[in-house]
Amino acid sequence: MYSLKEQEAIIARAICNLKFVKEPAGLYEPLEYMMSIGGKRIRPRLCLAAYNLYSDDIGDNIISPALALEIFHNFTLLHDDIMDRADTRRGQLTVCKKWGDNVAILSGDVMCILAYKWLTACPADKQPQVLELFTKMGAEVCEGQQYDMEFETQPVVTGEEYINMIGLKTAALLACSVKMGAVIANAPEAQAEALYNFGWQIGLAFQISDDYLDTFGDPHVFGKKIGGDIMCGKKTWLLVEALKRASGESRKRLNEILAMGDDRAEEKIAAMQQLYIDLGVKQDAVKAIEEYHEKAMECLSGNGFTPEQLDILKEFSASLVHRED
C-alpha cells in the first residue's frame, strides 16, 4: 500500500500531465486553465486511496477514472461560478470573468463530456457499474446545486433540508469517488457499499467544516477572505442553526446583521461571528463535524476491513475533517 503522501504525488503528477488543448483553442484553453489553478484534488485522491486498499497495481485503469472525478468536479465549479456571478476562484479570475459566460457554458459542457471520456478508461467489465454510479452522482450534484440556489430566496431552511442539500451537492461526489476506487479494484460488494456510506458522512463533515472555516478560519491558512458566506447571506450550517435558535433579542440582532450592506462588511462579519458564538452555534458546528466524522468511521465497522486498511481511511478522513484550509 502506498502512503497518502505518495498517492497525492501520483495524482498531482497525473493532473500535471493532463492535456486538453486542441482545436478550437477558444473552447479547450479554459479547461486547462481551470484544471491548473489548483485545489486539493480530494476526489481523485479518495478514489485512488480506496483502490489502493485492495491493489498496488496502479495504472491508467484507475488513474483515468480518478481524474474523471476531478474533471467533473471542475466542470461543476465552472458552471457554479457563472450562476454565482463569481469573479475569482482560488485567487485567480474565474473562466466566466476571463472569457465570458458563453465560453464558460460551452467549455463546461465539453468538460462534463470529457469526464465521461476519462471514466471509460476503467476496465470494460466494470464499466456498467462505474457508469451507473457516476451518472447517479452527476444528477445528484445538479440537484444539490438547485436546492442551494433555491435556499437563497427561501426564508426558512430546516437543518434536515440543509443536510439533504449538502449531501447531494458535496457528499455524493465524495461517496462516489471512494466507492469507484473500490469497485475498480474488485472489492467485496459489502465493503464497496460501506466505503460509499463512509464517503457520504465524510462529505457532510467536510462541507460543514468548509462553512466553519469560511467564518472562523485563519485567513493566512485558509487562503481566501473570511466572511464571504456572511456577506452574501449564504444559508450555511451556521446560519441555518442561528436562524433556528435566535429568538427575542437575538432574533432582532440577527435580522439587523443580515440587513447590513456591503459598505459595513467588517462590522457585519465581526457581529455575525460574535452572534454565532453567543448562540453556541460555533462550538456546535465543531461538534457536528465530529459527529459526522464518527458516523463515517462507524460505517466501516463490522465489514471485515483489516487494521491496515482502517488506518489509511482514518488518516485520510481526519485530514479532510480537521483541515485548516
Add this chain to the structure above:
Amino acid sequence: MYSLKEQEAIIARAICNLKFVKEPAGLYEPLEYMMSIGGKRIRPRLCLAAYNLYSDDIGDNIISPALALEIFHNFTLLHDDIMDRADTRRGQLTVCKKWGDNVAILSGDVMCILAYKWLTACPADKQPQVLELFTKMGAEVCEGQQYDMEFETQPVVTGEEYINMIGLKTAALLACSVKMGAVIANAPEAQAEALYNFGWQIGLAFQISDDYLDTFGDPHVFGKKIGGDIMCGKKTWLLVEALKRASGESRKRLNEILAMGDDRAEEKIAAMQQLYIDLGVKQDAVKAIEEYHEKAMECLSGNGFTPEQLDILKEFSASLVHRED
C-alpha cells in the same frame, strides 16, 4: 423490417412516455418542457432505422439509447438558446426566457448527464464502443458550436471552414445516431462504418437545406419566420458563398444589405434573397444539397447492403434532404 412511419410512431410513443420530473421540480420541469415542445426526432429515428436494418427485436436495448440521442440534442439546444439569447424555439418560450439563465444552465447540465443514463441501457457488451462513439460526438458538437460562435465576428469564413463547422455541429450527431443503431444491432463493422459516413454526409446536406429553408422556405410550411439568419447576419452556406463570389458592384450591394438595421427587416430580407439569386447562390445551394446527398448514397455502395436495406436508407435520407420544414 418496420416502415419508416411505424418507426416514427415507436419513437413518438417512447418520447411521450419519458418521465423526468422528480425533486427538485425546479430542476427537472424544464427538461420535460424542452422534450415536449416537439421537433422531428430525427436522431432517434435514424438510430432506430439503422438498428432495424438488422433486427426486428425492438426493446429498451435500442429505444433507450435512441432517446439518449434526442435528450443530448435537446441539452445542446437548451444551452445554445442561452448563448444566442433566443427568446423562442418552435413557437414556444425558450427555457432561459421562461425560467432564467441559471435554471437553463443547470437543467441543461443534468440533461447531458441523463443522456448518459439512457445510453447505458444498451447491451453491456456494446457499452464501451457505444460510449466512445457518443462521447467523441459530444465533444465534436461543442467544438462545432464554438466555431459557429467564433464565425460571428470572423470577417472571412471559407467554404471549407463552414463545412468543417457544420460537420462538427450537425453531422457528427447524425452520423453517431445511425452508427449507434448499427453497432447495437451487431452489424458488420464495415457496414457500421459506412453508415457513419452516410450519416455524416446526410448531416451536411441536412444543414445546408436548413440554411436554404431559413431564407427561401415557404413560411406556412417551414413553421417559423423566413429570414432569421439574414437578420442576425449568420454565416450560413448562402452568406459564405455570397461573400466569396461578390465583387465590385455586387460586393458593394452585399455590404449595404449587411449594414441594414432591424428597422428595415422586410427590405433587408428581400434584398438579400434577390442578391443570392443574382449571384447564383440560391441554385448552387440546391446543387450542393444534392451533391452531399449523392455522396451519402455512395458511402453505402460496395458494402454488401441488401436492396431492402438500401431502400429504407434512401427513403429516409430523401425525406431529410428534400424536406420543406
